[in-house]
Amino acid sequence: MKKYIVAGLLVWLPLAITVWVLSWLLGLMDGVFSWVLGISQHLLPAGAETSIERLREMPGLGMLVVVLMLLATGVFVTNMFGQWWVRQYHQLMSRIPIVKSIYNSVRQVSDTLFSSSGNAFREAVLVQYPHQGSWTIAFVTGKPGGEVARQLDGEHLSLYVPTTPNPTSGFFLIMPRASVRSLGMSVDEALKYIISMGVVAPPDSAAPRPRPEGADPDRAG
Known part of the structure; x- marks a missing residue:
């Protein structure tokens, strides 16, 4: 009985989680759309309230x-005129007390993660964490x-160590380059490996990436 229940769970669980994420x-998006409609009710004539309520009830329209x-x-912000307006908007938000700290931090992170020229996770690597002899997968985010760089001797890397099974939270580490072992797997494969808690192992790369300069294959850390 237990074997059959687990087998059925393995079939339905991925679908259930996928449906849950899409529903969320x-x-x-429907919440954002309802918020926009709520503002519109105060700007449009009183007779338009019925039409607005009908729009609110249409499923999927918000998305x-x-x-x-x-x-x-x-489309607007990618032309010269739109970029000027974006600069004015950023300057305005950067002058508001308290708001500017949150806004600038979120803007820097989002620019790094979603910008087409950005390189948030450059490669997957293997590091010893949280103690000597314990290994985990991390992502190189830069140098x-x-x-901070002036206080460190030698070449160091900035690393992000995600938690399992939720990789959106994790730890930021700065480690010597010689303590980092490069992996041949892609960033996507490494994320799947982390989210699955090591169950979904990526295929062994036939041509692994070269180790970082100065790395000792027998000693790391």
Whole structure:
């Protein structure tokens, strides 16, 4: 009985989680759409309230409107005139106390993660964490800079160690380059490996990436 229940769970669980995530995204977009309609009710004539309520009840319309709004915004900000407005908007948000700290932090992270020229996760590597002899997968996010780089001797890397099974939270580490072992797997394969808690192992690469310069294959850390 237990074997059959587990087998059925393995079939339905991925589908259930996929449906749950899509439902959550749809609800989020519908919430944004409802918020826009709520503002519209105060701007439009009183007779338009009935039409607005009908739009609010249409399933999936919120997702369509939000996607079109994002598309239109993207088209607008990619031309010279739109870029000028974006710069003015950023300057305005950067002058508001308290708001500027949150806004600038989120903007820097989002620019790094979603920008087409960005390189948030450059490669998957193997490091000893949280103690000597215990290994985990991390992602290279860059190199230390500014005052932090001046305080360190030798070449170091900035690493992100995600938690399992939720990789959106994790730890930021700065480690010597010689303590990092490069992996041949792609970033996507490494994420699947982490999310599955090591169950879904990526295929062994026939041509692994070269180890970082100065790395000792027998000693790391």
